[in-house]
Amino acid sequence: MTAGDPAPAWPRRGLPTALDLPAGEIQIWAIPLDPPAERVAALARTLTPDEEARAARFRFDVHRRRYVVGRGVLRELLGAYLRVPPAALRFDYRKRGKPDLAAPWRGSGLAFNLSNSEDLALAGFVAGGDLGVDVEFLKEMPDLAEIATRFFSAAEVAALAGVPAERKKEAFFNCWTRKEAYLKAVGVGLAAPLDSFAVTLAPGEAPRMLTLQGDRERAAGWFFRHLEPRPQYLGAVAIERPMPAGSAEPRVVAWTYEPGASLDASTPAG
Numbered sequence: 001m002t003a004g005d006p007a008p009a010w011p012r013r014g015l016p017t018a019l020d021l022p023a024g025e026i027q028i029w030a031i032p033l034d035p036p037a038e039r040v041a042a043l044a045r046t047l048t049p050d051e052e053a054r055a056a057r058f059r060f061d062v063h064r065r066r067y068v069v070g071r072g073v074l075r076e077l078l079g080a081y082l083r084v085p086p087a088a089l090r091f092d093y094r095k096r097g098k099p100d101l102a103a104p105w106r107g108s109g110l111a112f113n114l115s116n117s118e119d120l121a122l123a124g125f126v127a128g129g130d131l132g133v134d135v136e137f138l139k140e141m142p143d144l145a146e147i148a149t150r151f152f153s154a155a156e157v158a159a160l161a162g163v164p165a166e167r168k169k170e171a172f173f174n175c176w177t178r179k180e181a182y183l184k185a186v187g188v189g190l191a192a193p194l195d196s197f198a199v200t201l202a203p204g205e206a207p208r209m210l211t212l213q214g215d216r217e218r219a220a221g222w223f224f225r226h227l228e229p230r231p232q233y234l235g236a237v238a239i240e241r242p243m244p245a246g247s248a249e250p251r252v253v254a255w256t257y258e259p260g261a262s263l264d265a266s267t268p269a270g
């Protein structure tokens, strides 16, 4: 667990027919992407023709299946928040691909973001604002220093160099997921120069942005939470302060989505 605010717990929770999203709260769901075949088939039936076409473009079955499950469960969760059938929902896409709810749900103020890595996805939801979520499997990174030099800012490369060898991979992914979460919140993806901002990365250090285009105050306007949804995976959620409801700090709650689990998970810490 990272210093600062505690990382949320991830109790198993089934999908109720309706979900509530209190103001000032970010809700995150960890979604296992390799469920039984009949469940994949049921989720596939909720996709629109453009999503089916996208699924068909994946070269490998495993990637097609994981896309279908991620998108299908995203629809189930959005449907439960909005009280509409999952298959009825439509998305609009921004210039760099960030999906938003299309009309008439756009006006609901419900914002979401999805990320996936290997057999796990994270979906984050908030009422208003624009959040970004990223998750990564902690794979071996023999070329970690080279990738850091290419994608990280000079301050981040220097901080990474100071991390002991046995914690470098964790520090690398702390940095990567925090940068991605910010980039996904603003929706620009890799169009933003990756050295235009710097985040913390040392294991145990609270997640935050240190500078944004040379401006520490602007950087401090961003809220981050470190996420550990499962062993060997870590991630981050990012949102710009203040929360729409004006509350000081967002509250982050998280569950692991399991269709067969009890609907009323105890409220997790966060």
Ligand SMILES: CC(C)(COP(=O)(O)OP(=O)(O)OC[C@H]1O[C@@H](n2cnc3c(N)ncnc32)[C@H](O)[C@@H]1OP(=O)(O)O)[C@@H](O)C(=O)NCCC(=O)NCCS
Binding pocket: 067, 070, 071, 096, 097, 098, 099, 113, 114, 115, 116, 117, 133, 134, 135, 151, 152, 175, 176, 179, 180, 183, 184, 185, 186, 187, 188, 189, 190, 194
């Ligand atoms: C597209 C991008 C936003 C994220 O890509 P990614 O890390 O491969 O993928 P993730 O699993 O985290 O997120 C994908 C999901 O985010 C959403 N998304 C797509 N484009 C997005 C954008 N521009 N902004 C926010 N969210 C976006 C979609 O829901 C997508 O899911 P889908 O593919 O099932 O439709 C972009 O940042 C990118 O291409 N990154 C590549 C990685 C990289 O070099 N990062 C450097 C970090 S130091």
